[in-house]
Amino acid sequence: MGSRDSEMEGQENILQEIFDNFLRGSTVFKRREALRHDYVPDSLPHREDHIRHLAEILAPALRGSLCSNVLIYGKTGTGKTAVTRFVSKKLAERAEVLGSSLKICFVNCRIAGTQYRVLSALCSEIGLRVPFTGLAVGEVFDRFKQALDSRQVLLIAVLDEIDTIVRNRGDALLYELTRANANLQNGKLSILGISNDLRFKELLDPRVMSTLSEEELVFGPYNADELQNILEARARIAFEDNVLKQGAVKLCAALAAAEHGDARRALDLLRVAGELAERNGDKHVSEDHVRRAEKRIEHNRVAETIKTLPTHSKIVLLSVYLLNRSNINRSATGDIYNLYSELCAELGFGSLTQRRVSGLINELDVIGLLNSRVTSLGRYGRTKKTSLAVPHKIVRDGFLEDDRFRGMVDYTPRYLSSSL
């Protein structure tokens, strides 16, 4: 560790630079928050049709009538949440002017986590206080309906990422919510569900499904040109004038378009590119910054996933990584399993069965760390061929950030030397 001193000195300099830059004020950003995905801009390019459609569906609420339940589908970064927030904001403003008793409650089901917390969020929106815990869900629900009725509220419940509570907890809450209107005299309840999962329908009881999706909106992905327009509009708000090079925006749009047309990803790329430029003291944000931003985001994502992976999944991933390092880039399950067993012994863990490891490989495939697909080698059997889904180096760096597995990235497998 002879380099420790110069390392410290380097860090010292870096810190000074960060502080200096910060005190000088940002030279790159005007309003960085315009690039965050929870920012609701004044206009949403290429979503005019959806905005109009949704507004038409919800408009009856202004006259105090019940409006149709709506289900909104679309992959991440297609503007579902933004359009909903935009329309509901305008709607609420108008209701305010009219003195209507319309309330709109926005709940993210994934963040809320449980049915109870979703329900308690709805309660607090209509001014009903419920305990954090301790009450049965049914009891809270009764109080909720009672309050809706006695206060004569028309509530639009926006349930974002609605598929997550159904997946984890079943559709009991949704079933109750969709039937609530039947027992209400004065209050009214409409539900607006937002789902990332296009197969969400299949998880639902058909009765719930039919009431929930009186109206349906499907958000398709953006193409590169649309993404570019979106980015340009946001960039004008977020960046100082003449900081952003023309090619940078274009590249962000192209990269995100190649990956499901995800606007969230495009905005992240642009923001991180800006941050890199700023940190570097550069006057302009260039294509090069965008490329580095792409690597940075991928690196963070992988490192973060590896860190939170269960131990045995880590060992499976490590096995594929080590095989890859030995120039075996598409490994058979049997080979992975043998190396996995060796690593378990080496690290002092008991090893799982091959059946289970096969399952873990599939899970890692779903998360996007591995690619695996079944192939037949005829006489020589039938297996899954598995490879890393992300660049070797990024996986390596990910393991280097993991305390327990840091030491294993350069491990030489015994299993290989015996079989090759």
Place this chain on the structure above:
DNA sequence: CGTCCACAGGAATGACGGGCGG
């Protein structure tokens, strides 16, 4: 053209831990 490899992946079952209702 049948065989047979090397697994895939479904079903049933068990161990465990955490939350919920009474």
Place this chain on the structure above:
DNA sequence: CCGCCCGTCATTCCTGTGGACG
């Protein structure tokens, strides 16, 4: 507070299968 129930993880046992080889 306790017992029960439910979800998760893992094992065991099993049937299914694409295609190179003989």
